[in-house]
Amino acid sequence: MITDPFTFVGDLLREFLIGLGLTPPQASGVIAFLGAGALATAVLLLCFLLIWAERKILARIQDRIGPNRVGPFGLLQTVADFAKLLTKEVVVPSGADKLLYYLAPPLAVMAVVGLWAVIPLAPNLVGTDVNVALIYLISIGAIGTLAIMLAGWSSNNKYALLGAFRSVAMLISYEVPMVLALLVPTMLAGSMGTVAIVEAQRQMWFVVLAPLAAILFFTSSMAEAGKAPFDLLEAESEIVAGYNIEYSSMAFGMFFVGDFLHGFTLSALTVTLFFGGWLGPYVDQYSWLGLIYFLAKTAVVYFVVIWIRGSLPRLRIDQVNSFNWKFLVPLALSVVVVTAVADKSAAALGWDRTLALFVANGLLLLGTVIALQLYARSQRRRFERSRPAAAPAPAR
Amino acid sequence: MSDQWLFIALILPLALFMASVPIGLSRLIGPRKSNPAKDAAYECGIETVGDTWVQFKVQYYIFALVFVVFDVEAVFLFPWAVAYEQLQLYAVLEGILFILILAAGLLYAWRKGNLEWI
Amino acid sequence: MTLLQGVFVVTALAAVISAVMVVASPRLVHAALWLVVTLGAVAVLFILLDAGFLAMVQVVIYIGAIAILIIFTVMLTRRVMADSGPQANRAWWLAVFIGIVMFAALLALLAQMPTWWQATPPPLAASADFMIEDLGKSLVDLDRYVVPFEVASVLLLAALIGSIVLARPPAETTGKTGPE
Numbered sequence: 001m002i003t004d005p006f007t008f009v010g011d012l013l014r015e016f017l018i019g020l021g022l023t024p025p026q027a028s029g030v031i032a033f034l035g036a037g038a039l040a041t042a043v044l045l046l047c048f049l050l051i052w053a054e055r056k057i058l059a060r061i062q063d064r065i066g067p068n069r070v071g072p073f074g075l076l077q078t079v080a081d082f083a084k085l086l087t088k089e090v091v092v093p094s095g096a097d098k099l100l101y102y103l104a105p106p107l108a109v110m111a112v113v114g115l116w117a118v119i120p121l122a123p124n125l126v127g128t129d130v131n132v133a134l135i136y137l138i139s140i141g142a143i144g145t146l147a148i149m150l151a152g153w154s155s156n157n158k159y160a161l162l163g164a165f166r167s168v169a170m171l172i173s174y175e176v177p178m179v180l181a182l183l184v185p186t187m188l189a190g191s192m193g194t195v196a197i198v199e200a201q202r203q204m205w206f207v208v209l210a211p212l213a214a215i216l217f218f219t220s221s222m223a224e225a226g227k228a229p230f231d232l233l234e235a236e237s238e239i240v241a242g243y244n245i246e247y248s249s250m251a252f253g254m255f256f257v258g259d260f261l262h263g264f265t266l267s268a269l270t271v272t273l274f275f276g277g278w279l280g281p282y283v284d285q286y287s288w289l290g291l292i293y294f295l296a297k298t299a300v301v302y303f304v305v306i307w308i309r310g311s312l313p314r315l316r317i318d319q320v321n322s323f324n325w326k327f328l329v330p331l332a333l334s335v336v337v338v339t340a341v342a343d344k345s346a347a348a349l350g351w352d353r354t355l356a357l358f359v360a361n362g363l364l365l366l367g368t369v370i371a372l373q374l375y376a377r378s379q380r381r382r383f384e385r386s387r388p389a390a391a392p393a394p395a396r
Numbered sequence: 397m398s399d400q401w402l403f404i405a406l407i408l409p410l411a412l413f414m415a416s417v418p419i420g421l422s423r424l425i426g427p428r429k430s431n432p433a434k435d436a437a438y439e440c441g442i443e444t445v446g447d448t449w450v451q452f453k454v455q456y457y458i459f460a461l462v463f464v465v466f467d468v469e470a471v472f473l474f475p476w477a478v479a480y481e482q483l484q485l486y487a488v489l490e491g492i493l494f495i496l497i498l499a500a501g502l503l504y505a506w507r508k509g510n511l512e513w514i
Numbered sequence: 515m516t517l518l519q520g521v522f523v524v525t526a527l528a529a530v531i532s533a534v535m536v537v538a539s540p541r542l543v544h545a546a547l548w549l550v551v552t553l554g555a556v557a558v559l560f561i562l563l564d565a566g567f568l569a570m571v572q573v574v575i576y577i578g579a580i581a582i583l584i585i586f587t588v589m590l591t592r593r594v595m596a597d598s599g600p601q602a603n604r605a606w607w608l609a610v611f612i613g614i615v616m617f618a619a620l621l622a623l624l625a626q627m628p629t630w631w632q633a634t635p636p637p638l639a640a641s642a643d644f645m646i647e648d649l650g651k652s653l654v655d656l657d658r659y660v661v662p663f664e665v666a667s668v669l670l671l672a673a674l675i676g677s678i679v680l681a682r683p684p685a686e687t688t689g690k691t692g693p694e
Contacts, residue, residue, distance in 0.1 A: 029402065036407035040414055086418065089426045100547070102419065109415035110408055117407050128403035131646065135474060135570035136404070142578025146550065149585055153543060161589070169456055172463040172582060179470040186477040192646065250422035254415050318512070321459070325502070325511040329466070333499050336473070337492050344485050401561050453590070454681050460586050461681070464579040465674045471571050472653070472666060479650025487654035490664065497667040501674040510678050 004287045006125045032128075039127055040113050047257050048078040050264050054306050061310035088249040093156050100154035104147050105247065105254035111144030112261045118194050119268050122278050122290035131193040134182050137269065138175065141224060144258075145171045151247070151255070166317060171224060173324045178220035180332035184213035184339050185273045198277035207274040209357045212335045212364060214274040218301075220328060221266035223320070226259060227305055229312040230320060267301035268294075275301070331368060338364050458510050462502075469498050522562055529555035546585045553577050567646050 010031065017027040052067065052075055059066025067074030092101060117127035118136055130136060145168055152164020186192050188209055189200035197206075207214045223230040247255060271277060275297050278290030315323065338360050346356035476483075476491045505511055532551040539545040553576045560569035652658040 032403045033406050036403055036410050040407055040411045044414060086422050087425055089428060090423050106412045106415035110411040113411035114408050117404050128400050130400045130566055132566045132570050135574060139570050139573035139578060142574055145582065153589060165456055169459050173459055176463060176466045183473055183477045186474065187480040190478060190481040192474065192478055249426055250418040254419060326506065329502060333495055337495055340488050340492060344488050456586055456590065458681055460583045461677045464583060465670050467575055467579045468670060471575060475646050475650035476653055479647045483654060490654045490660055494664060494667040497671050501671045504675055505678055508678060
């Protein structure tokens, strides 16, 4: 029990159910159902904590205190907010497509909760170990994109539709570097399954073997989740809340929940794919340590996400698109090519794999920085050429 | 293999249901006082002018198209990446050729100015 | 009726009914969304056939890219709220007749297979664990599919360049195309 509570509880439940008269497959089915329910509930309830944490950390970054009235340290603030949202009126705009209007928020939440099904929390604790987990992640993201499209269209509002288009355009653009970055852990682990990828990091975390891929995945996931500096889609000063203009009360609340949860989920994914998931000292003997390591690492990455949100200014839509197609996608393609070549060459020439990949990534980073400097210089020259007579103003 | 998907098949509808419950609850608990002004589409406080439609911008279409091409490319590359460890160098180079051909396409789109957001 | 058969029947019905709704929906955007349901049902069928990778590819490419493209096109080129796509033209009985004939022909063809009326799908040639690896190796194996693999990339390149050329007339490379 001490060493592996998850298997212990699972076996106990199974024996209990078979004792009740179910056949083994039926018992597995019931356990899967209970597990799915537990995971979905845990993840959704976690949002209360996440929203509080984000507000508190952002507040400290902005040199203020944040919620501290409701409950100790303001912990119950989110509960109060949701209670308030529950009692507000759900205003359905006239002419809206009712079914799609109500379908969109749960669909958006489903798209994020579904991601947790393939994230390994501890050595024997994972929703399911499908061997196509990485593509499953992308496909669930695609459903999230669809949900936004539905929201924008079904609101019968020009600005919602426009906001939805811009959102979807940005989301599908950033899926490209994300998918390409996902190729690198696949190559290094030889499988698309998340459990296999965590196991393959026993020697060395993938963040050391492929730092650029990690940064790429992290950045493009942040854009997918709509976190700053990519949060122009819900910026009140821009397009007035974009696709969720016409949503009020809990319908809006569900979008909000899905959004925050996505930020935490992407931290969990980055940890699983690049920072060794639940790996840590003594984790094979005591598997519950794996859960603690996983949560700790995810919390650190989530902190970095909030840190970036509080520090960087928002990007404009054209900057967002240039950044993606002119920088991230070529970089992603180069990372895949360089990793593929470096790993095979290292194996062929007998060099140490970690060193070879690390050096290759370093060289690629160097090349990228040089390329950026040359690009900046050419842009500056073009700018100066177009305004040659701009003499500096006389000093007062 | 299908039983591995059972968990996913269970958690997705469950999540959908769990997210619908607060919305249903809110419809029950919240007031329901609809009036024409409240239900009208929001346009920063003024009356809606014209039909609800968005001007066609070819930009959206081009981004979606480039995305489709790169998505298909990435999907082709996934089996290659899974088999990567057991491939010889020439097989790896074939995959890289695949990538480079599409990188050329990206370069073309870039030079033609199709990656701008106007 | 095993669970597998039950799930198959439900999914197949969903696929067929949503396909009919794609054609019969009065509003074009609804038709596009019914298409998404059809594609999702096909993905579930792939899963039932133990082809998880193909199921995910179906969702990622068809629903995540192509359906979004179709929805973009529909929403951008129609007065969304006031549109009414054609539901039926005068020769619809001919279309139904041809559909039934083709269905009967396909059924006759399938009935030639000895195991076509089986309760479970036939076992796969390669073990499920190594299927994707095998697929990957076959894509670059000189004796198997390397030429179609590279030709596919050229095809994608042609599609990319062709669509860019079609969507943007060469004379108009800069300048506004409209408000916003």
